[in-house]
Amino acid sequence: MSLPSSALDGLDPILNAPKRLAFMAVLARSTSSDFAFLREHLGVSDSDLSKQAAALEASGYITITKSGRGRGAVTAYKATKAGRHAYRRHRAALRSLLND
């Protein structure tokens, strides 16, 4: 099956991975989210979540901040402007694929 090139252009290879897409979906509509919330939502292990986060950070789609120490330490994730833009573009591309 051939897909329209204009729609495919909008698809982001980073966000084609389901876990990273779900990760960005949460951050797209939140000021920030912490490690525990995202792990619960995605249903993944600690190491898997860290791996997905590292990939998104390397792409410039999220920022990661760590605060506190020991048991009270919190790791928070926030979508960057580029990340939100890529996410919106990816969603629009998916919707246009559905409408074609």
Place this chain on the structure above:
Amino acid sequence: METNGHRDSVQDQLREMERGETASWVVYPATPVWWAVGYGLWGAAFVLVIGWLDGAAQALAQVGLVLVIGLMMAWDRRRRGTYPSGRPPREFNWAILRMLCGAAAVAGLSWLAGEQVGVWLAAVFAGVGSFAVVSRYEDEYAAIAARIRERLK
């Protein structure tokens, strides 16, 4: 067949995106009872500060009340592990509108009581009214959030 498979895959992705986008709005621990009580006390304190204090004392007390709200929001944010931004899911629209109308009615009644009777009655109206509006809103919000979670399960 292949087209149907492709459409299903895209629909699944869009559904997962919607689930993620609504998560910060609908996934949260139960709101404690003191939350609405806190808003009631805050509303009453606000009226007493406006009615009783003047000048620098009033300004200082207002800053204190704003700080209290800030602390409550920070606590709520920390316990949720996330905080929503942007437009809420449209299912919440009516609940939010009713809450805003309720808050406006409480403010109006409280002002009227303050003008006609006295600050104490205005504070009682503000306190009880704020508690009632926030309690109702929290109940309504929780029911809508549960329906959305169920829909996107």
